[in-house]
Amino acid sequence: MKLYGLIGYPLGHSFSQRYFTDKFAAAGIADCAYRNFPIETIEGVETVLQTPGLRGFNVTIPYKQAIVPYLSGLSDEARAIGAVNCVKITPEGLTGYNTDAYGFRRSLLNLLGNVRPEKALVLGTGGASKAVKYVLEQLGIAFDAVSRDGKNGAYTYGDLSEEIVRAHRLIVNATPLGTFPNAEGCPVLPYEALGAGHFLFDLVYNPAVTEFLKRGAAQGAATRNGYDMLVGQAEKAWEIWNE
Known part of the structure; x- marks a missing residue:
């Protein structure tokens, strides 16, 4: 199972989880899931990263800048903006993007x-x-x-x-x-x-x-x-x- 998610706090009303869950269902994508990771401090991302199957995650308030030190690379746009709302996980490491x-x-x-x-x-x-x-x-x-x-x-x-x-x-x-x-x-x-x-x-x-x-x-x-x-x-x- 390929897992994607959202980190932030609080996450009571998450657009992303509903959007991707509906998207996967509508497209018949059975091997992907999306879940919320409400973390009270940015240090909680270390636990999130140990989640089996995690391929990437979105970042919302208040961690769009705080996530940067945990990344091994940034897209040109994310670097220019100075904020990250999307992280891709590969064997090479974590890369931050800004799709906002x-x-x-x-x-x-x-x-x-x-x-x-x-x-x-x-x-x-x-x-x-x-x-x-x-x-x-x-x-x-x-x-x-x-x-x-x-x-x-x-x-x-x-x-x-x-x-x-x-x-x-x-x-x-x-x-x-x-x-x-x-x-x-x-x-x-x-x-x-x-x-x-x-x-x-x-x-x-x-x-x-x-x-x-x-x-x-x-x-x-x-x-x-x-x-x-x-x-x-x-x-x-x-x-x-x-x-």
């Missing part, structure tokens, strides 16, 4: 169509935000970061005036705010400054319409949640594991 970038780019382009906003706001500074920033750089979209502490030149949420929000036509939520079961949460910003020329992308996918997206849509903004991004990163991970 692939998933985000594909989904973002579907949202934007032919439009390329001049400036974006990226809310959050964790591993997921690194893939977002990498893709924006590739697309030539300038961006400003927003964080709670305002370190490294980022805005704080208190800095976000209506003028700043109007000047940034793409806003990406790369924080967990608004995720089920805390679905009433959302990033603090002047939503009244949003309009029909804005695009809001939320990496959260559960609920499908977060408070962030709901408030944006009420102002006429185009919106998209993180589901298509997750599908894209999962398909790319499956491709990598089977190369």
Whole structure:
């Protein structure tokens, strides 16, 4: 049995396990399984790696950066981004990849169509935000970061005036705010400054319409949640594991 999985903590509502289990069943792939490995600290990965038949695993919050010291190699993209969400296990060792970038780019382009906003706001500074920033750089979209502490030149949420929000036509939520079961949460910003020329992308996918997206849509903004991004990163991970 070839085994794949997901490390992170907590893993109460895992897209990946459901997605791959359904995929294997639909395709009649009987020799593969996918399971969750909820590890409270990154050191727990050492036990995960002893699991018989393990061929690869996905990495989610909060270990997308912490996993790197355990790897023997990184793809060029993972190295450039500085975060890993997919690990392939071979006799030669463990190689880290970032398929979040692939998933985000594909989904973002579907949202934007032919439009390329001049400036974006990226809310959050964790591993997921690194893939977002990498893709924006590739697309030539300038961006400003927003964080709670305002370190490294980022805005704080208190800095976000209506003028700043109007000047940034793409806003990406790369924080967990608004995720089920805390679905009433959302990033603090002047939503009244949003309009029909804005695009809001939320990496959260559960609920499908977060408070962030709901408030944006009420102002006429185009919106998209993180589901298509997750599908894209999962398909790319499956491709990598089977190369």
